Amino acid sequence: MKVTWLGTASVKIESASGAVLFDPFLQFPHATNPNSLDDYKGVDDIILTHGHFDHLLTVPDLLKADAAHRTRVWLGSVAKANYEKKWGADDRLTTIADGQTLEIGGMTVRIYRGKHAVPGRKLALKTVCSFDIIRYFPNLVKILAQHLSMPEGGQTLYYTVSAEGKTVGVMGSLGIAEGETYPIGADLLCLPVQGAADIPAECRKALAVLKPKQVMFTHFDNAFPPMSHFCPPPKLEGVNAVTPRYGETIVI
Secondary structure, eight states, X not given: OEEEEOSTTOEEEEETTEEEEEOOOOOOTTOSSOOOGGGGTXXXXXXXXXXXXXXXXXXXXXXXXXXXXXXXXXXOHHHHHHHHHHHOOOTTEEEOOTTOEEEETTEEEEEEEOOOOOOHHHHHHHHHTSTHHHHTXXXXXXXXXXXXXXXXXXXXXXXXXXXXXXXXXXXXXXXXXXXXXXXXXXXXXXXXXXXXXXXHHHHHHHHHHHOOSOEEEESOSOOSTTSOOOOOOOOOTTOOEEOOOTTOEEEO
């Protein structure tokens, strides 16, 4: 299996039989990794972890570019409601929920309850008081409008993708749901490291529950300034972790 990081929480997972794309997002001006729709070509199945704008906003552009009408989008009920309220209904959207198992792109995708990261007051105050608020004010206006129209709504999903005897875990936000029974020992875990008040502590909590063999950090780049920042992935003792470059592929 191949796992490619495409900025923010977006990853493409490929096997010999197909591919799936998680959380595509075109980054804002002055972002760390400016990208284009071309970066997401060639994948017909898109899966979303939750309905925030930096996970959902690019989906209508990808569907509009789908002249053959082959693209399918798999998403939770809250994310689907966000989409339909803003862009209208589309028969290429399919509602999914935790507890389901799907066969998508030639791979087995299992769905579990996740949890969104909680930034806390300190991080929120740091962001609001940053000079970047003025520097990137045009971005700020757009971000606030998009954020208000696309709430997470208490519904973040965690996925495992299996093929060829390997399994990849995909988190779209750094949180573990209380009471959920997660599978352990994924060959690779895509671990986002932005938005939490104490990122190292939340990473350790996730790793203690999921016990992956290897970690690939995601969502650490500055994708929508001034409300995002570059977040250096933490050093985690005893963990085989990779901080990828944009577009870098890891083979497992």
